[in-house]
Amino acid sequence: MSSQKKVTKRELRQVFWRSFALQGAFNYERMQNLGYAYAMIPVIKKLYEKHDDQVKALNRHLEIFNTTPAVSTTIMGISAAMEEQNANDSNFDSNSINAVKASLMGPLAGIGDSLFWGTFRIIAAGIGVSLATQGNIFGPILFLILYNIPHLFLRIAGLRMGYRVGVNSLERIQKEGLMEKIMSMTTTVGLLVVGGMVATMLNITTPLEFDMNGAKVVVQDIFDQILPNALPLLGTFIVYGLMKRKVSITKLTLGIIVAGIFLHWIGLL
Amino acid sequence: MVAQAIMLGIIAGIGILDSRIFGVLMLERPLVTGFLVGLVLGDVQQGVLIGAQLELIWMGIAGIGAATPPDVVTGGVLGTAFAILSGQGAEVALVLAVPIAVLAQSLGVLVRIINTYFMHKADKFALKADFRGVTLMMWIPPILFFLSVFIPTFLAIILGAEQVKNLIEAVPETILGGLKVAGNLLPVVGFALLMDMLFSKKMAVFFFLGFLAASYTSLDITAIALFGACIAVVIYIVINNNNGNQGHQEKESYNNLTEGEIDFE
Structure with missing residues (x-):
């Protein structure tokens, strides 16, 4: 019998670098499939020598795939571990490789989107923007650093963990509810930061004032005494409400431009 | 040029x-x-x-x-x-x-x-x-x-x-x-999009906490993020302690992500 086939650090490092190009050939039919297959090529080459086996493996990874790029390496690690098993064990069901990919890409995308888009990016951008609005050129640099530390860490750690512990660990994590705990913790921080940004980064005030028996009443001062930043808060919830009613982003954006000009013209804003 | x-x-x-x-x-x-x-x-x-x-x-x-x-x-x-x-x-x-x-x-x-x-x-x-x-x-x-x-x-x-x-x-x-x-x-559109992703009735209190902290104090975003991380850890500890007697009851609150299908057209 042939000796055990094994994926080494070398291939995993190649998968890591190739994973960055995941969406390079994004298409509407099978989305990130070509990028995924491209990332798996070093593993396929290492594990399979026979032409037929290589064809089968390439076809497997050209199937539809779509997830948050940051978590893709975790799934690639698992795929590498399963391909390795498949190469060594003729009884291994190769269909399970894609079944696992398909079952992981949705849940991991949900977590990845909320972690990276919803939380890390927002915190990093919040800090970067607050510096940048003071004209500080380190705003953009700090933004990139703060975001990419957890991002690159997960790419490396996810690939390693995915390869080493394979499918089982993810199932265990899901059963123990660890995913939900991580999600609830990051959503907490994300919402706190978004709330803070609504208060500090929206410059919406009214110049409205009127005379009341000779006393000048400045409407903005009243707002500031009752609830500072009441107008930004109100504006955010109006737009959020419209979004919930499925008004499209483009319509909302154009609507706001028109509304801004109109409200300024009648003197409300 | x-x-x-x-x-x-x-x-x-x-x-x-x-x-x-x-x-x-x-x-x-x-x-x-x-x-x-x-x-x-x-x-x-x-x-x-x-x-x-x-x-x-x-x-x-x-x-x-x-x-x-x-x-x-x-x-x-x-x-x-x-x-x-x-x-x-x-x-x-x-x-x-x-x-x-x-x-x-x-x-x-x-x-x-x-x-x-x-x-x-x-x-x-x-x-x-x-x-x-x-x-x-x-x-x-x-x-x-x-x-x-x-x-x-x-x-x-x-x-x-x-x-x-x-x-x-x-x-x-x-x-x-x-x-x-x-x-x-x-x-506002950007913030509303973020809300669409993160906001739920259950978690609403954190949004308002962040808003009020920034409105009434001079805390900046960095400070709010750091305090937020501490609060999240505290909640994690509390939930973990509760889990001992009550098991999982916090299950369904995070599927609002899939709801946030946004129409860009």
Whole structure:
């Protein structure tokens, strides 16, 4: 019998670098499939020598795939571990490789989107923007650093963990509810930061004032005494409400431009 | 001017490739492209200021799932560049960038449609176990993505800078003031998009806590993020303790993500 086939650090490092190009050939039919297959090529080459086996493996990874790029390496690690098993064990069901990919890409995308888009990016951008609005050129640099530390860490750690512990660990994590705990913790921080940004980064005030028996009443001062930043808060919830009613982003954006000009013209804003 | 236009085109090209072949390092965000545009046009500070404003507007725009979002790259680069070149402030950038981003989006859609052709080609190479062929099919689409923003950016700067300046100077003062107000209102869309992703009745209290902390105290965003991390850990500990007696009861609160299907059209 042939000796055990094994994926080494070398291939995993190649998968890591190739994973960055995941969406390079994004298409509407099978989305990130070509990028995924491209990332798996070093593993396929290492594990399979026979032409037929290589064809089968390439076809497997050209199937539809779509997830948050940051978590893709975790799934690639698992795929590498399963391909390795498949190469060594003729009884291994190769269909399970894609079944696992398909079952992981949705849940991991949900977590990845909320972690990276919803939380890390927002915190990093919040800090970067607050510096940048003071004209500080380190705003953009700090933004990139703060975001990419957890991002690159997960790419490396996810690939390693995915390869080493394979499918089982993810199932265990899901059963123990660890995913939900991580999600609830990051959503907490994300919402706190978004709330803070609504208060500090929206410059919406009214110049409205009127005379009341000779006393000048400045409407903005009243707002500031009752609830500072009441107008930004109100504006955010109006737009959020419209979004919930499925008004499209483009319509909302154009609507706001028109509304801004109109409200300024009648003197409300 | 030609040299600057080429450099701005390259900035846009790098930006669009960020989510294609650079693994989404955030080089595409207006905060970063604004800084780079400022460098090229010799006004870094203005570039950073405008980039920050555009970042706020588009904070919530994300290419989640299969949707193709407005092209914040072309919008960001051209909006910032025109604002600097015409000597106008951030308001002008905002109002130019938003429609440009929507227009440029259609080119991104076109490239994604064309890519299907290369994907089918890759299938054929895969049948011959031709790794080189598959790799080649993988690397042609990024070139298309690059050109889809490089060419419009280059042409817009070469042909449009003067016209945009004249156009802006012809706009009456009331409209310009109104545009400034609109520019201040627009970031609301970004925040609402984030809410769509994170907000739920159960978690609403944290949004308000962050809002009130920033409104009534002088805490900045960094401080709120750090306090937030501590609060999250405290909650984690409390839930863990409770779990001992009550088991899981916190299950369903995070499926609101899939609900947040956003319609960009």
